[in-house]
Amino acid sequence: MPSSLILAEVSTPVAIIMLIGGVVVGGILMVLASRFLGMQSLTQARREAESILANARSEGETLRKQLELDARAEQASLREKFDKETEQTRAEIKEIERRLTKREDNLDRKLDALTDREKQIARTEDELRGRESKVQKRDAELDQLIEEHQAMLVKTRDEQKQELLRIANLSEDDARKQAIRAVELEAQEEAGQLIQRLTERAEDEARQKSLEITLNAIQRYASEHTAEATVSAIPIPSDDLKGRVIGREGRNIRAFEKATGVDVIVDDTPGVIVVSCFDPIRRAVASESLQKLIDDGRIHPTRIEEIVEQMGKEIQERVVKYGQDACIEAHVRGLNPRISEMMGRLYYRMSYGQNILRHSMEVAYLSQVIADQLGLDGELARRCGFLHDLGKAMDHEVEGGHPAIGMEFAKKHGETDEAVLNAIGGHHNDIPATTPYTPIIMAADAISGARPGARRETLEKYVRRLEQLEGIATDHDGVQQAYAIQAGREVRVIVDPDNIDDAKCSYIARDIAKRVSEEMTFPGEIKVTVLREMRTVEFAR
Template identity: 45%
Template sequence: MGIAQNTGTGSSLLLAAGILIVALGLVLVAALRMLRQRRAELDRREERLTAELQRLHLHEDELAARAAESERIRGELAEQSAASRLLLERTAGLTSAQARDEVVRAAEAEARREAALTVREIERRAVVEGEGRAREIIASSVQRLAAEHTAETVVTTLRLPSEDMKGRVIGREGRNIRAFEAVTGVNLIVDDTPGLVQLSCFDPVRRESARLTLESLLTDGRIHPARIEEAHERSRSEVERLCVRAGEDALLTVGIGTADGMAPELVRTLGTLRYRTSYGQNVLGHLVESAHLAAMMAAELGVDPEPVRRAALLHDIGKALSHEVAGSHALTGAEFARRHGESAEVVHAIAAHHGEIEAKTVEAVLTQAADACSAGRPGARKESVEAYVRRLERLEEIARAHDGVTKVYAMQAGREVRVMVQPEKVDDLRAQEIAREVARQVREELTYPGQIRITVVRESRATEFAR
């Protein structure tokens, strides 16, 4: 029985092993089938890649052939271009560089011609339209400005409180009138005109000082040489104060306030022009008028009127310094304004208003135009008065140039020159020599009617105080 059990067990194992072998065989068959399919697929992909590679090789060969053909054609074109260039150079007698330069020059010339024609047309239109516009602006500004027409004289008439005051003015044997003329340098004319005396002098500052002096003497009633000197000193101080006031009034008139920063020295010097004339025209009035004109023209043109107004108001300030500094009044005034803090635009406009330097700014051009309008209006200036004043000023300059001379007064409308000398430096003999030398220089340098009397005054004084 034990043998039978062993046999049954062995059969079962053999059966199981057989089944396992069969299963393994089936698996192997399936795997082989799959491998064959995979191999067939790989073969097909290899065939496709081989075919694609062949096509790529064919395309590469085609591109190489085309590149070779292109290179051949490029070479042929280069040869043809070189041949054509050589043919053109031989035909025109120019190299390619020369031909290129010629073409460029021709283009530049044409461009310049077109530009010149355009510029000329623009300039023509600007001149035609600008001239009319300028006339309109100037005419409008002049019409809007109501300027006074005044005639500057060299005589001031003063009314006396009573007729018997003439005797006091003349003094015993003419002592007071001689002292008055010696101190002030102004002719005091006392004639038969009832209640009036006249002061005659070409220098308005000197004449104004004499007027204030005489008014003070007439008010006080005491008239004698010492009193005349005291009153004259006070009058000169008063004239200085009036000059400052005149300068401030001019600033207010043209619309420039003290807050605008004009230096006090400029204001004072500007005020002194109240007593100065140019060709018979009051200089301060001319400056105020010019400032108004310049500001109105600047407003019409859309330019800031403030620097133009300042430049026009100060453009002749050098005339107040012409006796102190050598040079033209335009350049002298410009330097004076620069030293006292005026802007570069204002300084340039002052310096350029007579064309001594080129006007490079709108402010300078407008200042020139305003100056010309104010000076050129009818009745503004008279050449004869200016020539007369220049002759009298030159008379005083000739005498003042001698050593020892303290004061010089041209009087009697230039028919007499009184020369005051220092007695400690000039003796009687030297005084006679000065008179002769002045007379000789006047004869040589000046043209004048009649004769001119040269009087040299040498006066010694001794003063002591009893205490």
């Protein structure tokens, strides 16, 4: 056998054994390596687990601290909110306490006033009881005198009859008539003296009572002095704006005058532009529109129409609000909305610097005070006083005096009470007074207009205006006397009936009215009344 084959046969098992040994050793090594690696992985896993646990604990601690901080912040926010709400509640409670205290003070004042009123009523009742007892005593004395007189007549009847028959040689019937006539004359004389004494006493008491009521009404009402008049001068920052207001070839000013219905006067007066119009509402719309255009700076016809329309709506809303607020403040209920709106228009109407709306509210209050003192309906008197100048809101739109215009407007819009209508139409003596409330409104109107500070016109100007009015009236042939009455609202002219006939009276009245309109400046209108009285006297001899 060849040696190579022997070596091959011998080396094959050895190689197998070596291979197997190598495999076993490799497996053992792999097992050992895997165990070693597993131990290292376990150790690493344990370390990672401990690290994760430590991180979790750290994050948990951090989260716990953060939650604690958030909880504390939330608690502080809630406490602050609670403190604010508590402070607000305390403020509301203090305000309620203040209102309650104020109401309690008002109730105390009203209680004191009622107590004084009760004392006054008690004193009046005592006086009435005293007067009643005096009258009863006087009646008893008169009854006693009549009884004594009758007894004397009965006692001496026969003696008087015989004496009269003897002296006068009269029959029994004639003597009886003369005796009765003598008693009647004596009783009439005594009654006349008693009536005269009672009349004089009543006049003195009425004069004193009327003075007391008037002074009490003036004292209880305290209003502001002269209100600011509605001005027509619009201030401008520079005179350069005058050219922009006028516009190219005057197109802006023509568009403004056409849209507002006013006259815009741009002259050499520095710093102002004058707006002129007889309608106070249109003047107010124009003044505020022009002021807004000047402030805005964009002045052209389209913008002018837009601003005027906008301001017209705003002024109308203000008028409605002013009327409603005035009705609430004056405690006048149930007015037609049109009447309330017209009362709001009086906010823009002035008379000698006195705001007519405030004047109407003042007259309403004074009328109520006077009516309450006289035992009349104070609420009705307040309504009459509030509406008495209603016609002034439209007297520039309708012909006639404001009393007649106001009465007609009120009647047309739901006012049916005769007292209210007569007070509106007759507070300047244009129609006769049919209720006691009309003289009350006249007195309150005079008090409101004549109190110090109510109107801007000075005494000297007032006297000069009346003298000028009377001078125009007396500057006619045939005029004997002229008197300006009702604070210059009417002039009464007395003519010579021998030289002036009825036709000439009409001519004189028209001429006086024309001259007054041309030569004088006055609010509203002035009534001219020419009086001609023909008397024929004869003597019978």
